[in-house]
Amino acid sequence: MRLSYKWLSEFVDLTGVSPEELATRLTAAGLAVDSVEPRNHGVSGVVVGHVLTCERHPNADKLNVCTVDVGGAEALQIVCGAENVAAGVKVPVALVGSRLPGDVQIGKAKLRGVASEGMLCSARELGLETRWLPAHRTNGLFLLPQTAPIGRNVVELLDLDDVVLDVDLTPNRSDCLSLRGFAYEVAALLGRENQFDAVAKSQTSELSSAGPLKIHLETDACSVYAGQVMDATHKSESPLWMQMRLLASGVRPIDCLVDVTNYVMLEWGQPLHAFDADCIEEETIIVRSAAAEEVLVTLDGQTRILDETMTVIADPTKALGLAGVMGGQNSEITSTTRRIVLESAAFHAGNTRRTGQRLGLHSEAQQRFERGVDMAAILPALQRATDLLVSLAGAERDGGPVVVGAMDGNTLSRSIAFSPARCNRLLGANIEPAEMRSIFHRLGFTLTGHDTAGEWSVMVPTRRMDLQIQEDLVEEIGRIHGLDSIPSTLPELWISKEAVHLDHRLRSATRHALAWQGMNEVFTYAFVSEGAANALLLPDHSPLAHPIPLMRPMSEERSHLRTHLLPSLAEVALHNLSHGAAGGQIFEIAHVYLADSLPLLQRPSEPWMLGCLWFGSTPESFSERPRLYDFYDAKGVVESWLTSLGFDQLQFRPADESWLHPGRSAQVLAKGVCLGSFGQLHPLVMRSLRLPHALYGHFDLDKLAAHLPEHRLVSPLPKYPQSRRDVAIIVPEEISAEELLKAAEDAVHARRGEVALRAEVFDVYTGKGVPAGHRSIAMALTLSAEDRTLTEDEIQASVDGVVESLAEKYGAILRGQDSGHASRME
Amino acid sequence: MHQEAWNEELQALREEALESLRLSVDEASLEAWRVRYFGKKSQLTAWSRQLGGMDPEERRAVGQQLNAVREVLESGYKGQLEEVRAQAIRHQLAAETLDVTLPGRARRVGTLHPTTRTIEEIEAVFLALGFTIAEGMEVETDEYNFEMLNVPKDHPARDMQDTFYLTDELLLRTHTSPMQVRVMKQIGPNQPLKVIVPGRVYRRDEDDATHSHAFAQIEGLVVGEGVRMSDLKGTLEAFAKALFGQQQSIRLRPSFFPFTEPSVEVDVRCIQCQGTGCRVCKDTGWIEILGAGMVHPHVLEAAGYDARRFSGFAFGMGPERVAMLKYGIPDIRLLYQNDLRFLTQFRRVLS
Numbered sequence A: 001m002r003l004s005y006k007w008l009s010e011f012v013d014l015t016g017v018s019p020e021e022l023a024t025r026l027t028a029a030g031l032a033v034d035s036v037e038p039r040n041h042g043v044s045g046v047v048v049g050h051v052l053t054c055e056r057h058p059n060a061d062k063l064n065v066c067t068v069d070v071g072g073a074e075a076l077q078i079v080c081g082a083e084n085v086a087a088g089v090k091v092p093v094a095l096v097g098s099r100l101p102g103d104v105q106i107g108k109a110k111l112r113g114v115a116s117e118g119m120l121c122s123a124r125e126l127g128l129e130t131r132w133l134p135a136h137r138t139n140g141l142f143l144l145p146q147t148a149p150i151g152r153n154v155v156e157l158l159d160l161d162d163v164v165l166d167v168d169l170t171p172n173r174s175d176c177l178s179l180r181g182f183a184y185e186v187a188a189l190l191g192r193e194n195q196f197d198a199v200a201k202s203q204t205s206e207l208s209s210a211g212p213l214k215i216h217l218e219t220d221a222c223s224v225y226a227g228q229v230m231d232a233t234h235k236s237e238s239p240l241w242m243q244m245r246l247l248a249s250g251v252r253p254i255d256c257l258v259d260v261t262n263y264v265m266l267e268w269g270q271p272l273h274a275f276d277a278d279c280i281e282e283e284t285i286i287v288r289s290a291a292a293e294e295v296l297v298t299l300d301g302q303t304r305i306l307d308e309t310m311t312v313i314a315d316p317t318k319a320l321g322l323a324g325v326m327g328g329q330n331s332e333i334t335s336t337t338r339r340i341v342l343e344s345a346a347f348h349a350g351n352t353r354r355t356g357q358r359l360g361l362h363s364e365a366q367q368r369f370e371r372g373v374d375m376a377a378i379l380p381a382l383q384r385a386t387d388l389l390v391s392l393a394g395a396e397r398d399g400g401p402v403v404v405g406a407m408d409g410n411t412l413s414r415s416i417a418f419s420p421a422r423c424n425r426l427l428g429a430n431i432e433p434a435e436m437r438s439i440f441h442r443l444g445f446t447l448t449g450h451d452t453a454g455e456w457s458v459m460v461p462t463r464r465m466d467l468q469i470q471e472d473l474v475e476e477i478g479r480i481h482g483l484d485s486i487p488s489t490l491p492e493l494w495i496s497k498e499a500v501h502l503d504h505r506l507r508s509a510t511r512h513a514l515a516w517q518g519m520n521e522v523f524t525y526a527f528v529s530e531g532a533a534n535a536l537l538l539p540d541h542s543p544l545a546h547p548i549p550l551m552r553p554m555s556e557e558r559s560h561l562r563t564h565l566l567p568s569l570a571e572v573a574l575h576n577l578s579h580g581a582a583g584g585q586i587f588e589i590a591h592v593y594l595a596d597s598l599p600l601l602q603r604p605s606e607p608w609m610l611g612c613l614w615f616g617s618t619p620e621s622f623s624e625r626p627r628l629y630d631f632y633d634a635k636g637v638v639e640s641w642l643t644s645l646g647f648d649q650l651q652f653r654p655a656d657e658s659w660l661h662p663g664r665s666a667q668v669l670a671k672g673v674c675l676g677s678f679g680q681l682h683p684l685v686m687r688s689l690r691l692p693h694a695l696y697g698h699f700d701l702d703k704l705a706a707h708l709p710e711h712r713l714v715s716p717l718p719k720y721p722q723s724r725r726d727v728a729i730i731v732p733e734e735i736s737a738e739e740l741l742k743a744a745e746d747a748v749h750a751r752r753g754e755v756a757l758r759a760e761v762f763d764v765y766t767g768k769g770v771p772a773g774h775r776s777i778a779m780a781l782t783l784s785a786e787d788r789t790l791t792e793d794e795i796q797a798s799v800d801g802v803v804e805s806l807a808e809k810y811g812a813i814l815r816g817q818d819s820g821h822a823s824r825m826e
Numbered sequence B: 001m002h003q004e005a006w007n008e009e010l011q012a013l014r015e016e017a018l019e020s021l022r023l024s025v026d027e028a029s030l031e032a033w034r035v036r037y038f039g040k041k042s043q044l045t046a047w048s049r050q051l052g053g054m055d056p057e058e059r060r061a062v063g064q065q066l067n068a069v070r071e072v073l074e075s076g077y078k079g080q081l082e083e084v085r086a087q088a089i090r091h092q093l094a095a096e097t098l099d100v101t102l103p104g105r106a107r108r109v110g111t112l113h114p115t116t117r118t119i120e121e122i123e124a125v126f127l128a129l130g131f132t133i134a135e136g137m138e139v140e141t142d143e144y145n146f147e148m149l150n151v152p153k154d155h156p157a158r159d160m161q162d163t164f165y166l167t168d169e170l171l172l173r174t175h176t177s178p179m180q181v182r183v184m185k186q187i188g189p190n191q192p193l194k195v196i197v198p199g200r201v202y203r204r205d206e207d208d209a210t211h212s213h214a215f216a217q218i219e220g221l222v223v224g225e226g227v228r229m230s231d232l233k234g235t236l237e238a239f240a241k242a243l244f245g246q247q248q249s250i251r252l253r254p255s256f257f258p259f260t261e262p263s264v265e266v267d268v269r270c271i272q273c274q275g276t277g278c279r280v281c282k283d284t285g286w287i288e289i290l291g292a293g294m295v296h297p298h299v300l301e302a303a304g305y306d307a308r309r310f311s312g313f314a315f316g317m318g319p320e321r322v323a324m325l326k327y328g329i330p331d332i333r334l335l336y337q338n339d340l341r342f343l344t345q346f347r348r349v350l351s
C-alpha cells in the first residue's frame, strides 16, 4: 500500500510528525514501512506558463520558438522541441535558475542561434510517476489544465511536496488498505483525534427517494449489494489534484468515472464498479452463482468459461460481470454511455479469492474483497462516489441508492470479552488499565458493560474484521503501547528425558566422522527431473524408479521428489570438475521420498539416506602422487566411520546394486544385516551421469540407527605378553582375505583351545614367484594365552597348525615365515 | 732409572699423548687413542707393572708421578670425548634440515556444510536452555500445514507461502510449524514442553540471491502454564547473545502469523555495522532474523490443550539466513551450489 502523507494529513493532524517519524512509528506498530519517498525528486523554480505564441525555429525543423507568459512583466522566449507544444496550452516552465531531477540546473541557452530563457517540461523531466501515466501524458510536454493559474509553483500544483510511504501490509490488516483505516491507526499511535467528520459532512448528499434499480440476491456469496443509478456521464479527465493522489498511490489515472471509483476505493477501502445502465435488461441486477460452463467476456477481452462455484452479477438474461473480480465487456462504460449503475457490495472473501485464482485474475478490488471489506463503508463509499461524480463530472442522480441485504453496521460489530489482568499476564508486562482504555478509545473501539469486575466488553468496529478473540485485543494493546516495554524473562526450566533422539545424534556423529576423514558435506535440492534416476539402471519394479511428481512444478528439472541421492551428488561433482577441481570427496545426508503406490494415497516414506561420492583423483601433494580414488579409499572411510559408531566385525560381501560395478563394490553387513553398499560406479552409470571416474556409498541411516550396537564393557588387558609371527602363503586368488583369516583363527582354536590367535593381513603380492591365478598373502599372527607366556615350542606348533590347515583347505603353500616384531603389548 | 729420568719419560709421554689427543677429532680415533695410552699394552700399563720391583721410596715417588700423568690424560680424554660427541651432534643437526614450509602429510580434514554448522550451533544454544529436539516429515497434509494452524482454505494468508502440492491433500511443508501440533499431540495433552524442530521446507519461490524454493528452518515451541511474551523475549535474547555475541540486543516488531497471537518479528542489531546503519541493514541498524508469537488459542485447542490454562510461544528462523549474516555469504544459492572452493573455507571447527 502506497500511502500519501498529504492525503493522510487530511484525516489526522500530522503537525510535528515528519514522514520519517511516522514511518518509524508505523513500523514499530506492525505496519512495516519499506520506503519513504518524496514525490519531488529535485524540482524547484518550475511554474505554470501559458504559451502565447509558437513559431517554427528559423534554423531547425523540429524546434519551435515560443513566447510564454509565466506571470512576469514580460513573456519569456523559450525554444521547445516537443511535438505537442502549441499556442494556448498551459505547461510547466522551468525558469532560468530552476532545478530539475537528476541535478539539472536550467540556465540561459542559445539553441541553433535562438536564445531560450528556460525550458518547457515533460512528465519525465518533472520526475512524475510515468509508469502509471498513459502514453499521451508522457509523450511530449506534460500539459496542464486551462484552469491552472499562471505563475503558480508547479511543486504545489502537482503535490510534489507530498511524501509516499510504501507500507508492506500483513494479510490481516485489510482495514489499512484505505486512507481512513490508516487514519484510525495513526490517530491511535499519535494519541490524536481523527478528522473524518470535517471531510465527510461537507460532501454528504441529502438522500432522495430510492432509485429505479431492482436488486435480487440469490447467493450467500454476497451479503450486501447497493446500487446507484446516475445520468449522463461523459468521459473526461478527473481534476489534477485527484490524478496526483492516484499517482502517489500507484494507481493509473484513466478518466473521471474510473478515477472517482478508484479514489473512493483508496479513501474508504471499498471497491466500486460501474455498469452501463442501458445494457442492463429491466433495470434489474441479480447476484447469483454462475451456471456450469457459462461464458463471459471480461473487460480485458478474454472469454471466460465459468463454473458453479463462481458468483456473477447478472440481469435477467445474461451475466454482466464476475462479482468482485472483473466486469464484463457487455456492460462496459463507453463514449456512448448515457446512464450508469454504480455498484458497492460485499462479496464473500473465499469465493472471490477462489474465482480469481481459477481464472488467474488479480485486481486491487479482488485483493480487498478476499481480505474482507468493511460493511459499514459500503453505503458511505457509494454516496461519496456519487457526490464526486456530481461535482466533478456533472452527473445527476436518478433517485437515491438502492440497498439489499444485511446492512446495519452496528449489529455486525463484535463484542469481545477482555481482562486487563490477563492481558498483562500474557504479555508479561505491567500496563495500566487506564492506558489500555485509552488505546481502545483511540482505535475507535468502545467499552461497554461493567469494567469494575476486571472484565471488559470491547466493541470492535466492522473495519477490524481481523479481531475475533481476546488475544487479538492483547496484540492491539501490545503494539500500540509498544513492545519495547515488555521485559525479558526466561520460562521455567523443565527437563525432558531424552533431549536428542538417537537417530538425530547418529546423523550428527556421521557428519563429523566423515568430515574428519576428509569428506566435504554438501546440500542439494530434493526436487529432480522425472528421469533423474534413469541413469541408475534400476529395474522397473524398484520403488526407486518411480519418483513422486509435484502437481505444479516450477521447471522440468525440478518436477519430482528424488528417490536417490546419487544424481544430485553427481551434479555437484560435475560442477566442481568443470570449475577446475581434479576430484573430490563429498557426502550428503538427506531424505529420499518413496511412494507405496502412485498416484499417492498417503504420506510417502522419507528415509534419511547418506550418499558419499568420491570422484576424479586424490589431491596433489609433494609427498603423494595424485591417483584415482579407489575402492580401498572408500572402504577406509566407511570402516572408520562405522567403527566410530560402535560397529565391529563388519563383513564385506559383493554388492548387487544396479548402479555399482559388480566386481568392485561391496555391501557392508553387521550381524547379518546389510547396512549399505559402496564401490565403483557401474561403467554405464558413470557414462549416463557423465562422470569420468567415481565411487559411491549408499547407506540408510534409519536402518543403521535401528541396528546400532549396544554399549560394551571394556575387555581386560592381557596379563601375559603376546607373540607375533608373520607367515606368507600362496593361495588361489578367489580365496578372500576375510575367509583366509577366519580359517587361520579357527585352525588354532580347534587344535589348541587355550591359545588365542588374531590374524591380520599386512601385504598382498602377485607377480614373480607366484603362480598365475594365485596371490601371496602375508599375515601377522598374534598369539597369546590367558594364563601364561607361551613357549617357543607352543608358538611354533600353533603357526605350523595354521599353515597345515590352510594347506589342507585351500592348497596353500608356505612362502616364508618370520618371527615378526618381538612380542608387543597391545 | 733415576727419578729424574722417570720424570723426563713421563713428561715426554704426557706431551706426546696430549698432542695426539688434540688431533683425535672423532670417536673412532679417540677409541684408538684410549687403547694406545690406557690399554693393556700401553706404556703407562707397562710402567705401572714395573712399580712392583722398586724400593718403597722410589715406588711412592714414581707412582705419584705416574698417577698424576694418568689423571691428566684421563681428564683430557673425557673432555675431548665430550667435545667430539657434542661436535658430532652439531654436525648432524646442521646437516639434517627440512623445508618446513612444504605441506604436511596428514590426511586433509573435510568440512561440514555451513548450514549444518549453523544448525548445530543453534541446536546447542537451545539444548543448553533446556529444549529438546524433534523432527518431522517433509511431506505434510494440508490439515497440519495450514488448517490446524488457523489457515483455512481460501485464506489470503496462504499467499504468504505459495505451496508445492503432491495431491489435493498432501504437500511439501511450507514451514516447520506443523510440528507444533504434532509435538503437542505426541507429548500432551496439557503437558509442558520446550522443543525445537530443525528441518527443510519448500515454497514456490523463484531462486535468487535471497530466495530459495528449498530452505532450512528451525521451529521453536514452548508451552506451559503461565508462559508469557516476556519469556519469548528473554529466550530469543539469550539466543541472539549466544549466537552473535553478548553485546547483542533484540527488538520485537508486531507482525502477523495466523497461528500466533500476538505475533512479532524479531530483529537483531546489524552484525555488519553494529547498529550504526549500512547497506546490509538498509540503514536501519537492525536485521530481521525470525518470526515469533504467542501460540494462538485455536492451535492449542487443535492439539488438545486447554487454552485457558496453557499458553505458549513459538518461533521460526532460517539457519541459512543466520549463516549468511554470520559468514558474510552474499547469495543463498552458494549454499546449494556446493563448490568445493566455497565449502572448504569452512574447515575451522570452532564456530
Ligand SMILES: [Zn+2]
Pocket (backbone or CB within 6 Å): B270, B271, B272, B273, B274, B275, B276, B277, B278, B279, B280, B281, B282, B283, B285, B286
Ligand atoms: Zn548495518
